[in-house]
Amino acid sequence: MSQPARSRFRGAIAGVGTSSGVRIVIxxxxxxxxxxxADAMVETALGHRVLLAPSPEVAEFVASTYSFDEVRVEPISVVAGPTAWTVRSDSLELVLALGAPTALGRLLRVVPARVAEAPWWCAVTDPVARVALRGVRTRGSAGNGRREHYGATGVRRLSAAAGAFDGTDLGVLATVDPPPRFGFSSTPRRPSVTQVVTTVVPS
Structure with a gap:
């Protein structure tokens, strides 16, 4: 499938740290x-970066945008309920318990969606995000001649996590530290789910 000049991805991103040292972005x-x-980016405790993508087309786009050591094409599903996410694929099983909105999440609610999702607003919020949320960027080079703009409209804490990657238990929920090395931006250090609209444009 050809990629249009301007693409929008609307949904949510979960950033998860675990006591095993595995960090996951879903x-x-x-x-x-x-x-x-749904897709997942996994970095093991040894720094091996794995992309789990549901189709060759998605795998090609994501792998040419971010950096991975391994790409796996396999069915992956996320059941996103009001209190929990359930993630399943051949490689990954994960249940995430959702907590309350963060202070930032409550603040984002007062920003009109058409403003929060606009690339120009991402340029305004980027300097703030760099200071307030270590490793987080709201715009930057996505590689392969692309730039990305992350327009967040809400943030909720994660309160618990349980699961396994490649059959090995992940342990319990932990901070996302060190930040995973997939691209120009990381997820917040504190595990969370962010409602987001990602706009990808030619650089």
Whole structure:
């Protein structure tokens, strides 16, 4: 499938740290140029970066945007309920318990969606995000001649996590530290789920 000049991915991103040292970023996208889908980026305690993508087309786009040591194409699903996310694929099983909105999440609620999702607003919030949330960027180079703009509209804490990657238990929820090395931006250090609209444009 060809990639349009301007693409929007609407959904949510979960950033998860575990006591095993494995850090995971899960995307649950309700709409995108590839339809609705889920994907996961996993970095092991030894620094091995793995992409789990549901189709060759999604794998090609994501792998040419971020950096991985291994790409796996396999069915992956996210059931996103009001109190929990359940993630399943051949490689990953994960249940995430959702907590309350963060202070930032409550603040984002007062920003009109059309403003929060606009690339120009991402340029305004980027300097603030760099200071307030270590490793987080709201715009930057996505590689392969692309730039990304992250427009967040809400943030909720994660209160618990349990699961396994490649059959090995992940342990309990922990901070996302060190930040995973997939691209120009990381998730917040504190595990959370962010409602987001990602706009990808040519650089």
């Amino acid at each position: 995307g649950c996208w309700s709409s995108s140029p590839y339809g609705g889908f």
